[in-house]
Amino acid sequence: MATSLVEPPALLERRSRRYLALAVLCLAELLVVLDNTIVNVALPSLGVQLATGVSGLQWVVDAYTLTFAGLLLAFGNLGDRYGRRLVMIIGLTGVGIMSMAGALAQSMGAVIAARAAMGVFAAAVFPATLALIINIFTERRERALAIAAWTAMAGFAIAIGPISGGWLLEHFSWGSVFWINVPVAAAAVLAALLWVPQSRAAQVGRLDLPGIALSIAGITLVVWAIIEGPRYGWGSLVILGAGLLGMVLLAAFVIWELRTAAPVLDMRLFRDRRFSLPALAIAIGYFSMFGFLFLITQYFQGVREYTPLEFGIASLPFAFAVGLGAPIATLLAHRFGATPVIVVGLLVMGLGFYLGGQVTVASPYLTDVLPSMVSMALGIAIVQGPATESIMGALPLDEAGAGSAVNDTTREIGGTLGVAVLGSIVASYYTTTIAPKVDAIPATLMTEREKGFVKSSPLGVLEMRTRPLPAFLESQRETLITAMKSAALHGSHTASLVAAAAVLVCAAAVAIFLPWGPPETESILLGRRKPAGS
Template sequence: MATTKAPAPPAGSRRWAALPFIGLAQLMIVLDGTVVNIALPSLQRDLQISDGDRQWIITAYTLAFGSLLLLGGRIADYTGRKRAFLIALLGFAGASALGGAAADFEMLLAARALQGGFGALLGPAALSLLAVTFTEPKDRAKAFGIWGAISAAGGAIGLLAGGALTDYLDWRWCLYINIPIAVIAAVGGFAILTESRHPGPARFDFLGVLPVTAGLVAIVYATGRAGSDGWGSAKVIGLLAAGAVLLAAFTLVESRVPQPLLPLRVIADRTRGGAYLAVGLAVIGMFGAFLFLTYFMQVVKGYSPIRTGTAFLPMAAAVLLSAGGLTTRLLPRVPPRALIVPGMLVSSAGMLWMLTLEPGTPYAAGVLVAELLLGFGAGMIMPASLDYATHGVDPGDSGIASASVNTAQQIGGSIGTALLNTIATAATADYLVSHASHGPSPAVAKQALVEGFGAAGAWSAGILAAGALIVAVLMNTPCPEHHPVPEDKTVPENQPAPEDQAVLEDQAVLEDQAAPEDQAAPEDQPVLEDQTVLENQPDAEEAGAPDLPPGTPAHSV
C-alpha cells in the first residue's frame, strides 16, 4: 500500500515570517473599505458623478464582496488556499489599477465591483491560511491578536491614508496604493506559505451558490437603496423579502445536498454562531462611526482631509493597545465572552458619547473620547470573535468558516451604514423643519447634522448593548485548553486524498498502521503528507511538524 513521505514543513520561525504577508492582504481589504471615503468628494467632481450615484462607489465594493464570500471560501478550500490567496492578490491589484485609471463613472464602478469579487476570494483564503499555519494555543492567540488589530484599526488607517493621498497626490492613488501592497504580499506568500486544501475532488454546490448569492445581493442592494428610496418603499421591502426567501431556500438546499457550499454544522455550534453574530453586530454598531465622525470633523469643524485622517490615529492606537496588550494575553486563558461582552459595552459607551458632541465641542473632550472608547472596545471584540469563528470546525472547512465571518463583517457594514445613515438623515431633517422659523443659517445646519449624528449614535449604542447580551447567552465555551481537537482532513496540494481511505486526524496514517499510544512510530513507517508526530516523539517544531500539530485546539479563525 503506497504512501508518500511528507516534505519538511515550515519551522516555527518560518510560520511567523508568513504572518506579515497574510496580514498585508487583510490590511489591503480593510483599507479599501474606508480609504475611498475621504476621496469621494474629489473623485465625484473629477468624474462628474451625481449625488444619487456617488454611494455606489462604496456599495459596489461591499455588494460584490459580501455576496460572493461563501463561494470564495469554498474555492479556497477545494482549489488550494495558497493558490487562491495568490490569484486573489494579483486580481485585486489589477482591479485597483483599472479603478485608478478610470475615465468615467461606469469604469470606476466596474473596477470597484472587481475589487470586491477578488476580495471575496482573498479574505477567506488569508484567514484560513492563518488558521492552518498557527495551531499552538499561545501562538494562535498572538497571531489572531495581530490579525484582529489589523482588522479593527485598518479602517482608521484607511481614512488617514485617504486624506494624505488625496491632499498631497490625487484621489486615484487611493486605488493605486493597493498595487505595491498586493505585489509584496504575493511575492512573500509564494516564497513562504505552504499549500493546503480540502481532501477529495472539487465538487461545488452550484444549487447553493445561486440562492445565497442572489439573496445576499438583494439584501445588500436593498440597504444601498434605502438611503434614497426609504426603508418603507415597495422596492426596498420587496428586495428584503426576496432576499429572506432566497436565504431560506439556501438553508433548505444545504441540508439536502451531499457536499454543501456551507455545511450547516459550521454555523450550528453556539460558540461559532455567537462569534459570527458578535462580528456582525459590532460592525453594524461601529462602522457608521467612521462616516459620522468624518462628516463631523470635515463639515461641522472644518477639518481638511489630512487633518481628519490624522485625528483618527488615537482610535487606531487604542485598538493596537487593546488587542496586542490585553486581548492577546487573556485570549488563551479566559472564555471568549469574557472579552467580547466587555468590549461591546465599552464600544456602546463610545457611541453614546457622540450624544455629547456639539459644534463647539473641543476635539479632546468630544471626538477623542469617543475614538478611545470605540478603539479599546474593538480591540477586545475582533481578535476574540475572529479566533473563535472556527471553534471546533473541521480544518477542511476552515475556508468556508472564514468566509462566513467575513460575510458577517461585510453584510454588517452594509446594513449598518445604510440603517444608521437613514436614522441620521431623518433626525437632521426633523431638526431643520422644527427650526425653520429661525431661517436658514450655517449654525442651524451644523447643529442639525450634530443632532443626526447623535440619534445614530444612540441606535448604535443600543445595537452594541443588545449584542453583548446575545453573546453572553450564546458563547458559553470554557477556556481554550478545554476545546476538543477536530479531525484534520486537510491535505497538501500535491497529495490527492484517496476516496476509499479514511484520513486520521493529526496522523494521516491508515487505521491498521497506527502506532500504539505508548510506542513511538517507527522511522521507516511511511506517512502521508499531513502526518504529525505522536505525542511521545520529539517537539513538533524541531521535527518539522506540519501545519496542524497534535494536541492543539483548532477551535477558531
Template sequence: MTETVPKPGPGVGGRTANPRRWSILVLLCCMQFMLLLDDTVVNVALPSIRTDLGFSLAGLTWVVNAYVVAFGGFLLLGGRLADTLGRRRVFLIGTAVFAAASLANGLAQNPATLVASRAVQGLGGALAAPAALSMVAVLFTDPKERTRALGVWGALTGLGGATGVVLSGVLTDLVSWRWIFFVNLPVAALPLLLVPRLAPESRRAGVRRFDLLGAVTVTAGSSALSYGLLNTPEHGWRSARCLVALAAAAVLLAAFVVREATARDPLVPLGFFRRRRPMTANIAQILMSSANFGTFLLLTLYIQQVLAYSPMRAGLSYAGFFVGIFLGFGTAAPLVPRIGVRPIMVGGLGCIAAGMYWFANAPADGHYWANLFPGFVVMALGIAWSSFTINIAGVSDVPEREAGLASGVLNASQQLGGAIGLAVLVTLASDRTAGRLHSGTAPRLAQLDGIHLAFGVGGTVLVVGAVLTALLIGRLKPASVPPMVVLEDQDDVEVRN
C-alpha cells in the same frame, strides 16, 4: 503527492508546524489590512471624486456600496472555493484581481468605470479574505501560537478602517484621490511574489463535486440583501427598489437553505450553523461591524460638516483611534490566555457602546482633545478587544476541512454587519435631520441631532449584544484547551508544496 508541512515545529495531533508560518502571517496580514482599509479609504475623498468625475450625489454612494455588495455577496463562495480548490491558489487569484481592479480605479475617467472597478475589487477581496484567514488557522497548530496569530488578525479590523480614513484625507490633500487606490499595488505585490515561495497549498482532500446551485443562490441572495440594505438611506425602507431587493434576498436565501439540506456535498453544511461558539462570534461580528462602518461615516460627517475640518485634518484626527487599537491589542494578548475569550469580547462590545454614547453627546463647537480623542480611544479599545476574540471564537470547534467556510462566514458577517450599520444608522440620522430641518432648525444643528440619535441607538444595540454574548459564548481559554480548529484525520487535508 500528499505530504505534511516539512520540518518540525510546535504542533499537535502528530502534525508539524510550518517553520515559515510567521513570515507567511506577515504577508497575509498585509493583504488583509489592505482589504479592510478599502472599506473606508474612499470616505474623505468622495467630494474630490465627485468633482473630478462628475458623479451625481446619488451615484457617488456606489463608489462605497459597489465594493461592499460584491465583497459581501461572494464571501461564502470564496471560502468554500478555498477549501475545495486550494487556499493558497484562491488567495493568490483574489489578490491579483484586487490589485488589477485597484489600478483600474486609480485610472478611471468616468463614474461607470470607477463603480465597476470597485465591484471587481470587492470580488477579489471576497476570494482573498476567507482564503487568507483559513490559511492562518491551518498554519498555526499550537493553541498559544494560534491565539496570538488570530489576535493580530483581529486587531487589523479597526486598524485598517482607521488607516483608510487617515490615508484618504492625507493623499487627497497632498497628491490626488487616485493614489488611495494606487497604494494598493505595492502592498498586493508582496504576497503575490512571496506567498507561492513560502506557503504550502492546502485543501479538502477527495472532493470532486461542487455545489453550483448552492453557490449561485447564496451569492445572489447575499448580494441582493446587501444591495437592498445599502439603498435604504437614499430611497427609504418602503421604496420599491429596496423591497424588491430584500424580497429577492429572502427567496434566494430560503432556496439556498433548502438546497443545502438535500445536496450530497453541500456548499455550507447546515450543521455548521449549530456550532454555538462560532455562531455567537458571528453575531458579535455583525454587531461590531455595524457600529464600525456606521461610526466611520457618521464621524467623518461630524468632523467635516459640523466641525468644518479640512480633509487632511479630518483624517489626522483619527490618531486617537490608533492609540486605542494598540492599547487594546497590547492588553488582550496577555489577558485572553489568563481569563478567557468571553470577558474580553463582552468588555470590548461594552467599550464600543460607551464610545458611541460619548459621540451621541458631541457638541456643535466640539474640541479635539475634549470631545473627539477620548471617544476615539475608548471605542478603538473595544474594537481591538472584540476583534481579537471574535476571530479566535469564530474558527473554534471547526474541522480543518471547513476552515475556509468558517473564515468565509466570519468575513460575510463583517460585511453584512457593515451594510446593516450603514443602512440603519445613516437612515436614522438622515430622517432625524430632515425632520429637524422641516421644523426650522439650522442645518448644522439639524445634522448634529441626527448623528446624536444614530450613535445613541447604536450604543444601546451593542449593550444588548454584549449581554447576549455573555450568555451564549461559553468559556474558551485558548492556552489551556485543544486546538481551536479541530484537526481530524490526516487524510482529510491535502497539503502540497
C-alpha cells in the same frame, strides 16, 4: 478528524519561516482592509468632484463589501479545493488590476463598478489568509498569537488608511487612493510565492452554486432597499418590493443550505454556541464600526470642515486603539475565557456609541469626540480577536477555508448593513430637514443639480462654503450651513443610539448563552472536543 494538506512540510519546521509566512499573510490582509479605510477618506472628494449624494457614497463603500461578502463563502470553498495560496495570489493580482481601473474611472458609475470588481478579488484573498494561518500554526498558544497578529493588522490598516489617504489627497487627486494598492498587491504576490506554503483540504464537496447565487441576490436586494430608501421613500412600492424579494431569497437560501449535501454555508454550525454567538458578536461589532467609519468621515469633513489630512490625523487614536487592543484581548481570553472578554468589549463599544450620540457642532475634540472614538475602537478590538479564535477553534482543520469564509462573511455582512442602515438613518433625517430650505434658494444662485447634491449629502457644506456669493448673502449662507451641520448631527445621534442598542442586546445574549470560564471549562460545558492541534 481530517487534516489539511500543507506543502512543503519542511517549510513549516523552522519557526522563522512560519513567521515569514505570517508576515506575508498579514500584508495581504492589509491590502484588503486598507482599501476600505483609505477610500473612506476620499469620499468627500469623490462626492464633490462627481456630484453625488449620500446614497452614491454609500454605494462606493458597499459595492466593494457586497461582492466581498457575497463571494467569501465561494472562494473559501475554492481555496480548500484548489489551494489557498493559489486562490489568494489570483485575488491579489485582481485587486491590483481593478485598482488601476478605479483610478482611471471618469464617472461615479465606473468607480462603483471598479469597487465591485475589487470586492470580488478581495473575497479570494481574505479567507485564504486566516485559513493558512490556522494550518501553519497548529500549536494552540502559537496559533492564538498568530490570530492576534492577524486581527491587529486590521487596526494597523485603519491607522495608516486615513493618514496615508489624507496625505495622498493633499498632494494628488482622489485616484491616488486606488493607485496605492498596486505596489502593495505586487509585493504581496511576490512574497507569497517565496514564503507561503501551499495548503488545501484533503476532502471537499461540490461547489454550491445555487446557494452562492441565492445569497448574493438576497443580500444585494436587501442592502439596495436600505440604501435607496431615503431617495425613493420608505413606503414606496419599489423599496418594499425589493426588500421583500430580498428577504424571500435569503429565506430560500437558508432552506436550500439545510437540504443540500454540500452547502456553501453549513447552517448546522450555528447550533454550536461557541461558533454562533461569537459570529453574532463580530457581525454586530462590524455593523457598528463600519457604520461609524462612514459617518465619521462626513462628521470630520462636513461638520468640522477638516481637510483629508487633518481627518487622518484626528482619526489616529481610533486606529491605534484597535491595533493595540486586539492582541491583548486575545491573550486575556486564553486566561479568562472568551465570554467575559467579548461581553466587556461589547459594553465598551456601546459606551462609545452613547458618547458619540451626545456630540454637538460645538463639541471640543479632546473632551467629547476623542473619548467616544477610543471607546468604540477598544470595544471592537476586544471583541474581534477572541471571537475569531472561538469560531476557528470550533472547526476541524480540514474546514479552515470554509470556516474562515464564514467568519469573514459575518464581518462583511455586518459592515455592509452598518453602512446601509446607519447611513440611511442620517440621510433620511438630513434630506427631510434640509430639502425645503434648499428648494427656497432662487435658481439664479444655485442650479437644480447643485441643489440636489446639497440636499442629499452633508458634504454639500464644502460646496456651499466655496461658491462665490454677494456679500449681503453671507449671513444666509452661514445660516444654511449651520442648519446642514445640525441636521447631519441629529441623524448621527439617532444612528449612534441604534448602534449602541444593537451591541448591548448582543452583549446580553453572549453573557446569557455562552458559558463563562477558561477555555478548558468552556469546552467541557459545551461538550466539545478540542480541535486538532490544540
